[in-house]
Structures are given as structure tokens and as C-alpha cells.
Amino acid sequence: MQSQHIMRSFDEELRLLTNQIGGMGGYAERMVEQAVAALVSGDAALAKKVIEDDAFLDEKEREIGEKAVIIIAKRQPMAGDLREIVGAIRISGDLERIGDLGKNIAKRVAAVTEARQPTRLFRGLSALSDLALTQLKEVLDAYASHSADKISFVRDRDEEIDAMYTSLFRELLTYMMEDPRNITACTHLVFCAKNIERIGDHATNIAETVYHIVTGTVLPPERPKEDKSHKIVAPTQQED
Amino acid sequence: MEGDENGSSPEWLKAAKRRLGRNWPVLAAASAAFLALDLHLGGGGLAAAGAVAFVLAVAMLFPGGGGERVAMQRSEGLAPNIDTLPAIHLAEAVQDPLYIFNRGGEVVYANAAAAVAFGPIAPGASLQLKFRAPEMHDFIARVLADGEPSATDYAERVPIERVYRVSAMPIGEGTGLFVLLFKDQSEARRIDRMRADFIANASHELRTPLASVAGFIETLRGPARDDPKARENFLQIMQNQTARMARLIDDLLSLSRLEIRPYVTPSDKVDLRLLLEGVGDSLAHLASESGVAIEFELPETPLEVAGDRDELVQVFENLVENACKYGSSGGRVVVSAEYAGPGGEKTVTVTDFGPGIAEEHIPRITERFYRVDVETSRAQKGTGLGLSIVKHILTRHGARLSIRSRVGEGSSFTVHFPPRP
Numbered sequence: 283m284q285s286q287h288i289m290r291s292f293d294e295e296l297r298l299l300t301n302q303i304g305g306m307g308g309y310a311e312r313m314v315e316q317a318v319a320a321l322v323s324g325d326a327a328l329a330k331k332v333i334e335d336d337a338f339l340d341e342k343e344r345e346i347g348e349k350a351v352i353i354i355a356k357r358q359p360m361a362g363d364l365r366e367i368v369g370a371i372r373i374s375g376d377l378e379r380i381g382d383l384g385k386n387i388a389k390r391v392a393a394v395t396e397a398r399q400p401t402r403l404f405r406g407l408s409a410l411s412d413l414a415l416t417q418l419k420e421v422l423d424a425y426a427s428h429s430a431d432k433i434s435f436v437r438d439r440d441e442e443i444d445a446m447y448t449s450l451f452r453e454l455l456t457y458m459m460e461d462p463r464n465i466t467a468c469t470h471l472v473f474c475a476k477n478i479e480r481i482g483d484h485a486t487n488i489a490e491t492v493y494h495i496v497t498g499t500v501l502p503p504e505r506p507k508e509d510k511s512h513k514i515v516a517p518t519q520q521e522d
Numbered sequence: 523m524e525g526d527e528n529g530s531s532p533e534w535l536k537a538a539k540r541r542l543g544r545n546w547p548v549l550a551a552a553s554a555a556f557l558a559l560d561l562h563l564g565g566g567g568l569a570a571a572g573a574v575a576f577v578l579a580v581a582m583l584f585p586g587g588g589g590e591r592v593a594m595q596r597s598e599g600l601a602p603n604i605d606t607l608p609a610i611h612l613a614e615a616v617q618d619p620l621y622i623f624n625r626g627g628e629v630v631y632a633n634a635a636a637a638v639a640f641g642p643i644a645p646g647a648s649l650q651l652k653f654r655a656p657e658m659h660d661f662i663a664r665v666l667a668d669g670e671p672s673a674t675d676y677a678e679r680v681p682i683e684r685v686y687r688v689s690a691m692p693i694g695e696g697t698g699l700f701v702l703l704f705k706d707q708s709e710a711r712r713i714d715r716m717r718a719d720f721i722a723n724a725s726h727e728l729r730t731p732l733a734s735v736a737g738f739i740e741t742l743r744g745p746a747r748d749d750p751k752a753r754e755n756f757l758q759i760m761q762n763q764t765a766r767m768a769r770l771i772d773d774l775l776s777l778s779r780l781e782i783r784p785y786v787t788p789s790d791k792v793d794l795r796l797l798l799e800g801v802g803d804s805l806a807h808l809a810s811e812s813g814v815a816i817e818f819e820l821p822e823t824p825l826e827v828a829g830d831r832d833e834l835v836q837v838f839e840n841l842v843e844n845a846c847k848y849g850s851s852g853g854r855v856v857v858s859a860e861y862a863g864p865g866g867e868k869t870v871t872v873t874d875f876g877p878g879i880a881e882e883h884i885p886r887i888t889e890r891f892y893r894v895d896v897e898t899s900r901a902q903k904g905t906g907l908g909l910s911i912v913k914h915i916l917t918r919h920g921a922r923l924s925i926r927s928r929v930g931e932g933s934s935f936t937v938h939f940p941p942r943p
Contacts, residue, residue: 294626308655405890416681446886449886
């Protein structure tokens with residue numbers, strides 16, 4: 283993968299570090315997946331498990347941070363190696379945040395599913411989470427294979443996630459206006475959707491870090507914003 | 523010589539036959555093989571006779587295990603190359619995804635099936651980084667630590683739901699290499715899921731037309747019993763509703779069938795030019811009915827992509843049909859294809875000049891049963907499944923759909939085929 287170092291143990295340390303990122307990534311992906319599944323199926327036990335799992339990611343992030351600092355202090359790495367280590371610190375930060383967002387979704391399960399909700403409320407949300415999870419999987423795969431080929435598509439997908447979020451926001455707003463009894467569930471669902479949208483943003487951050495690790499250059503800064511939910515207002519009449 | 527030997531001692535042979543029981547044919551084959559090999563190598567058959575005698579002796583002394591021993595010797599005799607057969611050839615011949623990795627968890631080799639199922643991976647990349655799911659991560663760590671054969675289950679949700687039985691074991695003795703083999707078990711899971719989804723969707727979507735039919739039957743038997751005009755009217759509505767249910771069932775079945783297909787990118791070569799012209803022909807009737815002219819802007823040269831012909835026909839039929847139905851006010855539909863040059867994407871765009879789609883609906887319209895406008899969709903005999911079928915087929919092909927639209931100006935649906943790896 284990289285050029286061999288004189289000290290084999292340095293390679294070993296680097297590999298352990300990146301493997302731990304892999305472990306964190308797998309955990310974060312699983313948490314988000316299970317949080318949304320718990321929400322859609324109203325599974326309180328699964329939600330509880332997700333909330334407990336978050337501690338693992340916090341712990342791992344700390345561990346990776348410490349390890350990285352020790353490697354930097356001991357080996358004083360340069361160029362590619364340094365990028366690899368600093369990148370690991372940044373990615374672990376993003377993954378830890380993704381875990382928090384997943385946990386937040388899980389926490390809302392009880393409130394949303396207190397009364398049985400119609401499935402149409404969840405349809406958009408699971409589609410949104412599939413998009414975000416695909417995005418996360420692709421960037422972590424790019425990290426695993428050390429390739430920047432697919433990175434540009436990741437941004438396209440981020441746009442898609444933002445657009446979908448905006449649309450979902452509007453839809454949930456309509457349900458709230460249709461029937462005030464929907465307000466509790468829909469408000470929580472709006473937050474869940476926002477969390478998923480944020481997960482997409484973190485995935486994009488990771489994509490940028492991976493690009494930097496692999497190429498040594500920074501992705502061009504253009505980041506079009508499709509999230510127009512801040513402009514949405516409830517229509518004054520029932521007809522939308 | 524072998525014949526002489528057998529012929530000269532028939533009593534001995536009979537006793538041996540009894541002793542050897544059903545292993546006899548195997549032994550005979552082994553003897554023949556030894557003889558053939560020996561003669562081929564230029565020997566006089568003497569060595570073969572010796573080998574046969576040895577084999578027989580062994581078989582007689584160990585009636586239980588003798589057969590197996592002989593079979594082993596025989597295979598050595600028949601395929602002298604098995605010792606030197608490179609493991610890589612064997613791995614390539616395996617149809618299931620297979621990885622070979624070293625003690626450090628680094629991928630040494632991945633076969634073609636693995637690249638198709640999980641994407642390319644560079645040699646030297648970390649396996650635990652590629653398969654990150656907690657159970658897989660721990661599984662690989664355990665195998666590396668113990669060096670013992672082991673197995674686990676692995677499930678993936680995106681981009682398509684897949685379930686695998688994964689087994690790992692060390693190769694040979696002291697090689698420091700391990701093999702990781704994936705066995706696809708998705709079908710059973712998908713069938714389960716399909717049944718659940720089908721029931722949920724079908725019951726929900728079929729209930730509306732069914733309720734309407736039931737209502738009209740009640741009216742026809744009651745208040746409208748003697749009103750021929752109303753009767754004719756109601757029967758027409760009932761016919762429309764049952765036709766709708768039939769379409770819905772067709773689409774649901776078609777989607778379900780697609781979903782249980784294994785996740786393997788179809789690899790036949792399809793010329794999009796011919797395919798698109800065929801789609802144009804088959805929809806000519808619908809187009810003239812909707813008052814729309816279908817125009818083609820296709821390149822001069824063939825435009826080949828890897829795919830399944832029938833599925834791609836369905837994709838473009840659905841797209842063009844939608845354009846004709848929902849964009850009929852524009853009067854024309856343009857089907858254009860482009861090739862960005864070697865290493866670039868191939869794209870096909872279906873454009874209509876109708877009312878367009880409001881921005882907030884665009885990201886959602888490929889969801890099942892999502893309708894921009896329920897009334898228009900019903901009037902156009904839409905089932906709410908057309909675009910989700912399109913999206914599903916394209917995902918299977920590794921292609922994607924992008925949608926651009928402006929209210930009042932029309933919409934364009936572009937299919938992007940990735941450059942071939």
C-alpha cells in the first residue's frame with residue numbers, strides 16, 4: 283500500500299491505527315442503520331441498544347487520538363505518513379459525531395412511536411437514511427482502498443441528500459397542518475431527518491479527508507447548498 | 523502383464539475380490555492408471571505391477587481404509603500436475619467471492635467474483651477496513667489471532683440488501699496465509715422481505731380501488747337497480763378500477779421479481795441505439811394517442827453498454843412512457859444519447875417539454891407510490907411504481923438516474939452508465 287519503512291513496527295502501528303478507524307466506521311454505520319430501523323419499526327429495545335453502543339465510539343475516538351499523538355511524538359512522520367495520521371484523527375472525530383447523531387435518533391424512538399404512526403411518515407425517512415448510509419459506505423470504502431476515484435460522486439450524492447431533506451421537511455410540515463395530532467411525531471421526525479442530513483455532511487467531510495490523504499491536495503472548495511429548508515414556510519391555506 | 527498376473531492366479535483373485543468387496547472397481551481403475559502412466563513414461567509395466575501389488579496388499583490388510591488410500595494414490599497418478607497447480611488458478615475458478623490475506627490482515631489476492639460483489643480492492647489493503655461491520659471486524663481479528671477455521675454471518679443493507687455466510691481458514695501449514703470465502707444467502711432473506719413488502723404495499727394500494735368497486739356493486743344492487751344510465755356509468759368506473767388493480771399487481775410483481783434477482787451486474791453487451799429505436803417503435807401508438815412526437819438524437823456509431831437487454835428496455839419504456847403521458851402538453855419528447863469518449867460515461871436523456879416537476883418533488887419521485895399529483899397520476903393510469911422499477915434496475919447495473927426539471931419548461935431524465943472498469 284505505502285512504501286516500506288525501515289522500521290517494520292512503524293508500518294504495524296499505522297496499520298493498527300487505520301484498522302481501528304475501520305472498526306469505528308463499521309460501528310457507526312451499524313448504529314445509524316439500527317437507529318432508523320428502530321424508528322421505523324418502533325423497536326424500543328433496539329433503540330436502547332443503539333444508545334448504549336455510543337459509548338464504544340467515544341472510547342475509540344479517545345484511543346485513536348492518543349495513539350496518533352504517541353506515533354507523531356515518537357516517529358515524527360512526514361508527508362504521506364503525517365497526512366495518514368492526522369487524517370485518522372479527523373476521520374475518527376467525524377465518525378464519533380455520526381455515532382452521536384445516530385444515538386439522538388434512537389432517543390426519539392419512544393416519543394415518535396408512542397402512538398402508532400402511518401407508514402407514509404417513515405417512507406421518506408428510510409429513503410433518506412439509505413442515501414446517507416450509501417454515502418458513508420462509499421467514503422469508507424474509498425478510505426479502505428486508498429483511492430480518490432469515487433470521491434467526486436460523493437459530493438453529487440450529498441446534494442441529493444440535501445434536496446431530499448428539504449423535500450421531506452416540506453412533507454412533514456404538510457402532515458402537521460393536516461392534523462395537529464401529528465405534530466409531536468412529525469417534529470421529532472424533522473429532527474431525525476436533520477440528523478441524517480448531518481450524517482451525510484460528516485461523510486462528505488470524511489471524503490475530503492480521504493482525498494487529502496491519498497492525493498496530498500485539497501478538493502476544490504465549491505460546495506453548492508441544496509438545503510433550502512430554512513426558506514420553507516407553512517402555506518397559509520390548506521392547499522399547498 | 524497385469525492381465526497375465528490376474529489370469530495366472532484366479533483363486534487368489536477370487537479371494538481378493540471377496541476381501542476387497544465394493545472397492546474392486548476403484549482398484550481396477552487404479553491399476554489401469556498405474557499401468558498406463560508407467561507405459562507412457564517408457565517403463566515396461568514392471569513398476570506398475572509393483573504398485574498394483576502394493577495397493578492390493580494395502581487394501582487387503584486394511585479393508586476399511588484401503589479404498590480411500592487407493593483413491594488418493596489414484597488421483598496422484600491421474601493428475602500429476604495437482605502438486606504444482608498454482609493456488610491462484612484455483613481461486614480464480616471459484617464462483618463465490620474469495621479473498622486471500624496474510625497474518626497482518628492485508629489482502630494478498632481477491633478473485634473476480636469478489637471484485638464484482640464488493641468492488642475492487644488494492645493488494646495490501648486492510649481486510650478489516652474493507653469489511654467494517656462489527657461482527658466481521660471481530661471475526662477477522664479472531665481468525666488472525668487463533669489461526670483456526672471459523673465462520674460467521676454477514677449482512678449488508680446498502681446499496682442492496684445482501685446476506686452472506688462467511689468462512690475463513692488458514693491455508694496449508696505455516697504459509698501464514700488465510701482464505702476468506704463468502705457464500706451468498708441473500709435469496710432466502712429477500713424472498714421473506716418481498717413477501718412482507720408485497721403484502722404491506724398491495725393491501726394498502728389495492729384497498730382503494732377495491733373499496734370503490736365494492737361500493738358500486740352495492741349501489742347497483744340497491745338504489746341504481748333500475749337505472750340503465752347509471753348502471754352503464756358505474757360499470758365503466760368499475761372496469762377502470764379493476765384494470766387499475768391489474769396494472770398494480772403487474773408492477774408489484776415485476777418489482778418483486780427484480781428484487782429477488784441476485785446482485786450481479788449483468789454483463790451482456792447491449793447496443794443502446796438499437797434498443798432505443800425499438801422502444802420508440804413499441805411506444806409509437808401511445809405517443810400518437812397522447813399527441814406527442816418522439817424525436818431521436820442518437821450518435822452515428824453503436825453505443826454499447828454492459829447490461830440485461832430486457833431490463834434496459836423496461837427502463838427506457840418507462841421513461842419514455844412517462845414523458846409521453848405527463849409531458850404531452852409539450853408536443854414532443856426527445857431521446858438523446860451521448861458518449862463522453864473513452865473512460866467517460868455513456869448517457870441517455872429523455873426530455874419532455876411539459877409542465878415540469880416542482881423542485882421539492884424531484885428527490886422523492888423514485889420512491890414507491892410517491893406521486894406528485896395523485897389525480898393526474900390516476901388519470902394517466904400510473905401505479906406509482908414505474909420510476910422505482912427504473913431506479914432498481916439501474917442500481918443493479920451500477921448506473922444512476924439524474925433528474926432535472928423546471929416548472930413550466932419540462933423535465934429531463936438522464937441515465938448515466940459508468941465507464942466500464
